[in-house]
Amino acid sequence: xxxxxxxxxxxxxxxxxxxxxxxxxxxxxxxxxxxxxxxxxxxxxxxxxxxxxxxxxxxxxxxxxxxxxxxxxxxxxxxxxxxxxxxxxxxxxxxxxxxxxxxxxxxxxxxxxxxxxxxxxxxxxxxxxxxxxxxxxxxxxxxxxxxxxxxxxxxxxxxxxxxxxxxxxxxxxxxxxxxxxxxxxxxxxxxxxxxxxxxxxxxxxxxxxxxxxxxxxxxxxxxxxxxxxxxxxxxxxxxxxxxxxxxxxxxxxxxxxxxxxxxxxxxxxxxxxxxxxxxxxxxxxxxxxxxxxxxxxxxxxxxxxxxxxx
Amino acid sequence: xxxxxxxxxxxxxxxxxxxxxxxxxxxxxxxxxxxxxxxxxxxxxxxxxxxxxxxxxxxxxxxxxxxxxxxxxxxxxxxxxxxxxxxxxxxxxxxxxxxxxxxxxxxxxxxxxxxxxxxxxxxxxxxxxxxxxxxxxxxxxxxxxxxxxxxxxxxxxxxxxxxxxxxxxxxxxxxxxxxxxxxxxxxxxxxxxxxxxxxxxxxxxxxxxxxxxxxxxxxxxxxxxxxxxxxxxxxxxxxxxxxxxxxxxxxxxxxxxxxxxxxxxxxxxxxxxxxxxxxxxxxxxxxxx
Numbered sequence: 001x002x003x004x005x006x007x008x009x010x011x012x013x014x015x016x017x018x019x020x021x022x023x024x025x026x027x028x029x030x031x032x033x034x035x036x037x038x039x040x041x042x043x044x045x046x047x048x049x050x051x052x053x054x055x056x057x058x059x060x061x062x063x064x065x066x067x068x069x070x071x072x073x074x075x076x077x078x079x080x081x082x083x084x085x086x087x088x089x090x091x092x093x094x095x096x097x098x099x100x101x102x103x104x105x106x107x108x109x110x111x112x113x114x115x116x117x118x119x120x121x122x123x124x125x126x127x128x129x130x131x132x133x134x135x136x137x138x139x140x141x142x143x144x145x146x147x148x149x150x151x152x153x154x155x156x157x158x159x160x161x162x163x164x165x166x167x168x169x170x171x172x173x174x175x176x177x178x179x180x181x182x183x184x185x186x187x188x189x190x191x192x193x194x195x196x197x198x199x200x201x202x203x204x205x206x207x208x209x210x211x212x213x214x215x216x217x218x219x220x221x222x223x224x225x226x227x228x229x230x231x232x233x234x235x236x237x238x239x240x241x242x243x244x245x246x247x248x249x250x251x252x253x254x255x256x257x258x259x260x261x262x263x264x265x266x267x268x269x270x271x272x273x274x275x276x277x278x279x280x281x282x283x284x285x286x287x288x289x290x291x292x293x294x295x296x297x298x299x300x301x302x303x304x305x306x307x308x309x310x
Numbered sequence: 311x312x313x314x315x316x317x318x319x320x321x322x323x324x325x326x327x328x329x330x331x332x333x334x335x336x337x338x339x340x341x342x343x344x345x346x347x348x349x350x351x352x353x354x355x356x357x358x359x360x361x362x363x364x365x366x367x368x369x370x371x372x373x374x375x376x377x378x379x380x381x382x383x384x385x386x387x388x389x390x391x392x393x394x395x396x397x398x399x400x401x402x403x404x405x406x407x408x409x410x411x412x413x414x415x416x417x418x419x420x421x422x423x424x425x426x427x428x429x430x431x432x433x434x435x436x437x438x439x440x441x442x443x444x445x446x447x448x449x450x451x452x453x454x455x456x457x458x459x460x461x462x463x464x465x466x467x468x469x470x471x472x473x474x475x476x477x478x479x480x481x482x483x484x485x486x487x488x489x490x491x492x493x494x495x496x497x498x499x500x501x502x503x504x505x506x507x508x509x510x511x512x513x514x515x516x517x518x519x520x521x522x523x524x525x526x527x528x529x530x531x532x533x534x535x536x537x538x539x540x541x542x543x544x545x546x547x548x549x550x551x552x553x554x555x556x557x558x559x560x561x562x563x564x565x566x567x568x569x570x571x572x573x574x575x576x577x578x579x580x581x582x583x584x585x586x587x588x589x590x591x592x593x594x595x596x597x598x599x
Contacts, residue, residue, distance in 0.1 A: 054433055056594040076435035080325055084433035088426040093417075094342050106334040107434040109325035124316040151430065156321035187318065 007032050008159055008191045009053065011071075014062035016048055023048040024215045027062070031193070031210075035185035037202030037223075038195040039302055040212035046195045049212065050161050053193075054084055067158055080109055083157035085148045087164040091136040097123055098132045101150050108155035115154065122150045126180060142173030149180060160184065162194045166201050174201075181205045199302055211302060219301070226301055231255075234274065236264040237290035238281070245284040252276060265294070331436055335444025340451055343414040352413065353452070356406035360460035363397045364467055371471040389468055391481045395560025398461055398491050399553045407456055407499060408524045414452050415503035416520055417513035418445045419592065424511040432594030442504075442588055449500040458492035487559040494555050498577045502548075505584035508591040524548050541566035551577055 009031040016024045024045045040046045051057045053066055055075030064071040066078045092100060098119050105115030123132045126146040131139070139147065145165065152160060165181060166174045182205055185192045196202050202209060203223070210220040219226055238245070246256055246264075255267040266277065274293070281288050343349060370389050397403070422428050431441055465485055468477050478484065506519045531547035534540075544550040544566040554573035557564045564570060 051594075054594075056429075056432060076437075079433055080435045082433070084429070086426065086429050086433075088429075090426045090430050092425060092427055093421060094345060099338075103334060103338055104430060104434065107331070107431065107436055109328065109331075109435060110321075110323065111326055112334075114321070114323045118321050121316065121319060125318050129316070153318075155325075184318065189320075 007065075009064070009066050009193075011064035012062055014049075014052060014059045014064060016045075016052060016057060016059050016061075018048075022215050024052070024059070027212075027215070027217055029210060029217065029220065031191065031208070033189075033191050034208060035181070035192040035194060035206040037206035037209040038193055038212065039199065039202060039209055040218075043214075044212040045215040046212055047163065048215075050084075050163060050193070050195055053078075054082065054161065055079060080155070081158045083152035083155070083160040085152040085160070085162045085165055087167060089141075089144050090148060091139070091144060093137055095136055096133045097128055097136060097139075097147055097150070100136060100147065101154050104151045105154035110155055118154055118156070119150070122153045123147075125153070126150045127176065140173075141168050142170070142176065145169060145173065145177055146180070149177070153184075158190065160190055160192045162192060162196075164196055164198075165194060166196065166198055178204055209301075223301075231267045231269055232274065233294045234266045234268060234277065235290070235292045235294050236266060236277070236288055237262065238264065239287040239289055240285060242284070242286050245281055245286045248280045248284065249277070252280070263290070332440040332444030332447065335431075335441065336447035336451065339414070339418060339445065339448030343448065343452070346413055349413045352406075352409055353455075356403070356410060356456055357460065359397060359400050359403050359406075360464070363393070363460075363464055366393070367464060367468045368471055371468075389477065391484050391487065391560045392562055394461060394464060394484065394488055395491075395556045395562045397464060398457055398488070398495070398560075399556045399562070401549065403456065404524075404549055404552060407453060407495075408521055410452050410456065411449065411499060411503040411520050412517045415449045415500070416507055416516040418448060419504060419507040419588070420510050420513045420516045423508070423591075424513070428592060429594050438589065438592055441592060446500050446504060449503055450496055453496040453499060454492060457495055458489060461488035461492055491556050491559050494577075495552060498552065498581060501581040501584035505580070505587055508588050541568050542572075544568050545572055545576055 007030045009029060011027055011029045014024055014027040015022070027045070027049065038046050038049065048057065052059050052064075052071060055071060055078055058072055067081050069077045069081075071078065092103075095103075098116070101123060102112075102115040102119035105118055106112055108115075110118065120129075120132065123129055126149050128143060128146055128150065131143060136144070136147065145168075149162075149165070152162075162181065166177050169177060178201060181192065181194065181201075184190055185205055192205070194202060194206060206223065208220075208222050209226065211218045249256055249266060252272060253269045254272070257265045257267075259265060268274065268277070277291070278288060367389055422431070428441075432438075462485060465477070465488065469475060481487075502523075503520055506523070507513075507516050510516050510519070527546055527548045531543055531550065534543045534546065544554075545568070550565050550568070551573040553562075553565050554568055554570040555577065556562055557570040
């Protein structure tokens with residue numbers, strides 16, 4: 001069942017259900033090196049996808065490989081080579097960071113002495129060198145987050161899954177974790193998959209995104225390509241009765257959102273001319289008081305693709 | 311300002327293909343248990359019956375030197391298979407075993423559930439049975455130190471003190487009986503403790519449950535037996551059931567005259583229940599978002 005190509009992750013037509021709830025359906029992906037952001041609203045299937053990639057769950061349908069190993073039959077081989085940083089706080093009480101990190105290195109299959117040596121190295125790398133002998137119960141939220149990253153890195157994985165790596169962190173802690181993620185992602189031989197709700201984090205770290213919605217891949221590709229090819233974004237302020245104008249915009253294939261300060265954000269398909277906006281405004285006798293072509297952020301792309309408020 | 315104190319370096323070692331991937335779990339569990347307050351004292355105290363029974367063996371071989379103690383219990387003077395059965399079924403030994411369970415087993419699964427660590431275990435090349443075996447082996451280690459090791463040592467010391475193999479000639483199956491009872495005793499208590507540990511995320515609550523169920527089962531038996539006088543009520547008591555297991559192995563008199571098969575069936579059912587619950591409760595995926 002070879003799917004060809006030396007990609008890190010290849011999935012073909014993956015489906016999975018929790019009872020009657022279809023969590024994933026027809027998911028096909030090919031991921032190479034670098035950092036990939038996994039986006040989607042709650043219930044989109046992000047965590048289910050990560051769990052299938054880790055071998056926690058076996059898909060009902062479809063086939064796939066992670067690092068060349070079959071996700072159905074070679075789960076131990078995958079887990080040996082993959083690092084996982086879960087979203088929740090995870091630690092073992094009564095332990096210090098060195099023991100904790102080397103313990104999980106050993107469970108990955110590293111020899112005991114090498115796991116211990118490597119634990120010291122990665123703890124220094126994530127900035128916990130001075131605190132490595134402190135009991136984990138005394139760690140702050142930011143330190144626990146870095147510890148989770150250390151245990152995910154201890155066995156030098158080829159592929160790193162980070163689930164909401166910056167959640168519950170203060171701005172300083174978030175910056176520090178982002179810096180580490182950028183550094184790791186810059187290594188050509190470590191592929192990073194980041195699942196996050198914080199779109200700006202994904203924009204900062206990832207060059208490529210996968211947007212899941214209702215268990216399907218709604219969009220995937222290089223961030224730059226997705227921004228360019230799908231739509232243009234314009235910001236408008238109007239005066240006058242705008243219902244008819246908005247109706248005509250939507251009929252023309254635009255998606256319109258209104259921000260809290262009453263700015264209309266119009267996502268316009270690239271095949272439409274921006275002068276259409278002025279033409280429709282004139283037809284509906286609406287004054288355009290403000291017009292700005294905006295750079296589409298990942299948030300905009302996400303909102304456009306998934307159809308949720310940005 | 312960077313938080314990195316050192317750059318990232320790759321590891322160039324080789325992964326091991328461990329025959330026993332559960333062993334690091336066991337080693338850490340034992341180490342953490344020994345680090346707990348008062349545990350070393352409690353564990354040392356639990357070996358007290360072994361010292362007393364060893365003294366009994368010594369005295370039985372030196373009766374001439376201990377004439378003044380000639381009125382001591384006949385059991386102490388007549389060293390047979392029953393003597394070893396008496397050690398392994400001593401009330402104090404079971405009491406201390408339960409106390410040790412509180413220290414070493416209560417948090418084994420409960421702490422992993424509470425601190426969400428199961429997903430870290432199962433993100434490693436570890437199967438569910440490796441995890442469970444690793445945890446169970448922590449309890450095996452301490453309970454074997456309490457039952458199997460002293461039991462076999464008592465047999466060896468008896469042979470040394472007597473200077474003959476008469477004991478083994480008369481009871482050739484005795485070492486096997488000690489082994490079998492220790493394994494059954496340990497297996498049941500391990501399953502019992504891990505079952506309770508998997509039912510809660512609070513290690514302290516599990517400690518109370520481990521001790522409470524043991525005490526309550528005995529109290530309930532005593533109360534109901536006082537009212538109804540039915541020997542079958544003995545099956546309610548964990549202590550009586552464990553003693554009944556030793557009856558066929560050491561030729562002991564069955565408590566309350568109960569058939570040991572009932573207890574064996576009951577304890578086996580608890581072990582099976584524990585296995586089913588543990589397999590259901592222990593999984594890498596616990597939250598559906």
